Amino acid sequence: MFFLGMQPVIRVTDLWKYYGDDEQGEPALRGTSLEVSAGDIVALFGKSGSGKTTLLNLLAGLDRPTRGRIEIEGQDLEALGERGRTEFRRSRLGFVFQFFNLLPTLTAFENVFLSLELAGRPDPAAARAALASVGLAGKENRYPHELSGGEQQRVAIARALVKKPSIILADEPTGNLDTHTGTHILDLLVDQCRQTQTTLIMVSHAMITCQYARRILQMEDGVVMEDRSCEAPGP
Numbered sequence: 735m736f737f738l739g740m741q742p743v744i745r746v747t748d749l750w751k752y753y754g755d756d757e758q759g760e761p762a763l764r765g766t767s768l769e770v771s772a773g774d775i776v777a778l779f780g781k782s783g784s785g786k787t788t789l790l791n792l793l794a795g796l797d798r799p800t801r802g803r804i805e806i807e808g809q810d811l812e813a814l815g816e817r818g819r820t821e822f823r824r825s826r827l828g829f830v831f832q833f834f835n836l837l838p839t840l841t842a843f844e845n846v847f848l849s850l851e852l853a854g855r856p857d858p859a860a861a862r863a864a865l866a867s868v869g870l871a872g873k874e875n876r877y878p879h880e881l882s883g884g885e886q887q888r889v890a891i892a893r894a895l896v897k898k899p900s901i902i903l904a905d906e907p908t909g910n911l912d913t914h915t916g917t918h919i920l921d922l923l924v925d926q927c928r929q930t931q932t933t934l935i936m937v938s939h940a941m942i943t944c945q946y947a948r949r950i951l952q953m954e955d956g957v958v959m960e961d962r963s964c965e966a967p968g969p
């Protein structure tokens with residue numbers, strides 16, 4: 735039917751999201767469509783309240799659209815059902831949050847290892863390697879409160895990367911960090927995604943993110959649009 739590699743890894747068609755039971759009030763997403771190619775590095779900008787987190791949550795199968803279709807690697811998320819979406823999220827998707835979202839009672843190693851366990855691939859060596867790849871060798875046994883904000887976010891990145899997911903969704907991964915640390919985190923995240931051909935969508939308010947993305951999108955009132963206001967520099 736199609737040539738391998740030509741299929742977009744994410745395809746969103748006419749997506750609507752109303753919060754609440756009926757279609758009252760303003761929708762958070764109003765008929766947006768989007769295709770993302772495998773291995774692409776995408777920055778998603780947009781004003782507060784424009785629908786960025788809503789879109790990411792729907793892509794992750796954490797919430798369901800009111801109408802419209804989401805296909806990930808050709809698979810319709812709605813057709814997967816609740817259990818299928820959980821399985822998809824655990825095994826094939828990485829998520830990085832603004833506030834790190836590490837489990838406070840687990841060490842850095844355990845946070846990363848848990849992600850592998852949930853994916854059905856408990857491999858302690860892989861967890862250690864992932865932490866080393868983000869520069870945290872030697873800090874495996876620290877609890878989140880014993881790590882700096884930047885270090886915690888690196889654990890969160892290791893936790894996302896360790897599963898070798900096809901897609902990583904990052905919702906303001908540097909939003910809670912100072913500029914210097916934030917730049918370092920972006921370096922790391924983008925570098926690792928490039929190396930592993932992982933598709934990355936990162937929500938951001940920081941213009942610095944332009945320099946890391948191959949493609950810039952702008953969310954306006956619940957619709958995603960291409961944005962050429964900050965052309966990424968060459969390779």
Ligand SMILES: Nc1ncnc2c1ncn2[C@@H]1O[C@H](COP(=O)(O)OP(=O)(O)OP(=O)(O)O)[C@@H](O)[C@H]1O
Pocket residue numbers: 753754761762780781782783784785786787788789
């Ligand atoms: N759980 C919810 N229940 C009701 N309305 C919601 C809910 N979550 C978000 N909204 C509304 O949907 C719209 C889009 O919100 P969303 O969180 O997606 O914006 P955002 O672009 O991520 O903003 P920010 O940059 O501030 O994080 C907003 O009007 C918001 O008030």
Ligand SMILES: [Mg+2]
Pocket residue numbers: 786787788905
């Ligand atoms: Mg948000």
